[in-house]
Amino acid sequence: MLVKQNKSLLIFIFFFAGQLWSQEKMPAYGDEKAIIASKTKAVVKIETTMTNGDQEVGSGSYLGDGVIVTNFHVMKPYLEGKVKTLRVLDWRGGAAIKVSIGNCGGENQNIDLCTLKVEGLDLHYPFKLMSKVFKSNYKVNGYGYCASGGGLRGFSGPVLEFIDGMGEHMGIYGSKKLDVKSKAYKIGFTNCKGSSGGPIFDPVSGELIAIFTRYYFTQTSGNKSFEELKEVSTFSANSSIQILELVKDNSNFREISSEKINKERKLASPYEVIPH
Numbered sequence: 458m459l460v461k462q463n464k465s466l467l468i469f470i471f472f473f474a475g476q477l478w479s480q481e482k483m484p485a486y487g488d489e490k491a492i493i494a495s496k497t498k499a500v501v502k503i504e505t506t507m508t509n510g511d512q513e514v515g516s517g518s519y520l521g522d523g524v525i526v527t528n529f530h531v532m533k534p535y536l537e538g539k540v541k542t543l544r545v546l547d548w549r550g551g552a553a554i555k556v557s558i559g560n561c562g563g564e565n566q567n568i569d570l571c572t573l574k575v576e577g578l579d580l581h582y583p584f585k586l587m588s589k590v591f592k593s594n595y596k597v598n599g600y601g602y603c604a605s606g607g608g609l610r611g612f613s614g615p616v617l618e619f620i621d622g623m624g625e626h627m628g629i630y631g632s633k634k635l636d637v638k639s640k641a642y643k644i645g646f647t648n649c650k651g652s653s654g655g656p657i658f659d660p661v662s663g664e665l666i667a668i669f670t671r672y673y674f675t676q677t678s679g680n681k682s683f684e685e686l687k688e689v690s691t692f693s694a695n696s697s698i699q700i701l702e703l704v705k706d707n708s709n710f711r712e713i714s715s716e717k718i719n720k721e722r723k724l725a726s727p728y729e730v731i732p733h
Contacts, residue, residue: 483582489660493598496663497609498548498581500655501525502602506542507534514604516655517545517573518668521583525573526700527654528670529562532571535713536561543713547578548609557710560703568639569670570695570703574710584656584665586697586704590619591642591659591666598660601652601669614646616657616666619696640699642667657694667694 484491503515515531525545534540535558545553554577561571591597599612621640644657648669657667670693 484663487661492663493660495582496600496656496658499583500548500600500609502546503527503531504544504546505534505540507539508541514602514651516601516652518654518656518665519580519583520704523574523576525575526668527571527573529569529571531654532558532561545573545575547580549579551579553577555712557712559710570700572704584658586701587659587664587666588701591616593618597657597666599648599655599657599669601648601655603649604651605649610649612646612648614644617643617645640696641670641693642696644694665697667696670695
């Protein structure tokens with residue numbers, strides 16, 4: 458009897474030790490190379506097919522417990538009923554089996570942030586949100602998926618300044634002004650179309666400082682193309698301080714894509730969405 462108990466105890470110890478061993482260790486503070494590499498597993502790609510057939514790409518930053526933060530303008534077409542299919546992909550290219558949408562746009566839908574909750578993705582090293590204003594002229598790193606194709610792309614450069622209320626210069630997509638009271642940074646480097654929602658983080662601590670958002674103008678953008686905008690503007694990023702306000706209540710998520718729903722609606726793909 459004692460032998461059996463000892464054997465069971467040994468099995469439990471080895472199992473528990475194996476579980477601990479399999480857990481990924483967070484990179485140490487200040488280990489910039491390891492931190493930058495680890496965060497590639499905390500970024501998602503958001504693919505949408507519009508009802509008119511157009512393909513769009515966005516990015517998202519993983520905050521833990523399946524929660525993703527992206528931009529409101531990335532999810533706005535879905536909310537307007539213009540999306541036929543939607544997929545959220547991890548760093549391996551695996552697609553979420555369930556996607557739920559949370560707080561999008563804030564109370565007045567004028568904040569360019571949106572939360573999602575996903576299941577079935579291989580995500581690691583979640584971002585901790587920085588709760589203070591990051592220092593200007595310090596180098597930061599960022600990631601995003603580009604609409605032009607290819608894998609995850611890295612970016613780096615300085616944070617220029619923090620602006621509390623940047624919104625009057627940020628309404629370039631559509632007639633409605635977004636981010637009227639936004640807490641955002643101007644950053645001294647450009648990214649690519651499709652990287653909206655991707656993380657900008659401190660390579661020393663790994664904390665999320667902001668997410669790529671849109672261009673900041675001193676004048677109206679007019680009908681300029683994305684490439685033309687790069688030449689006359691500075692990129693802006695919604696700050697972690699504003700994201701903290703958005704994610705205070707993460708309990709109100711509603712499902713927008715699942716195998717169950719698609720089976721009931723007789724859709725071909727488990728990631729196809731019927732807009733409400």
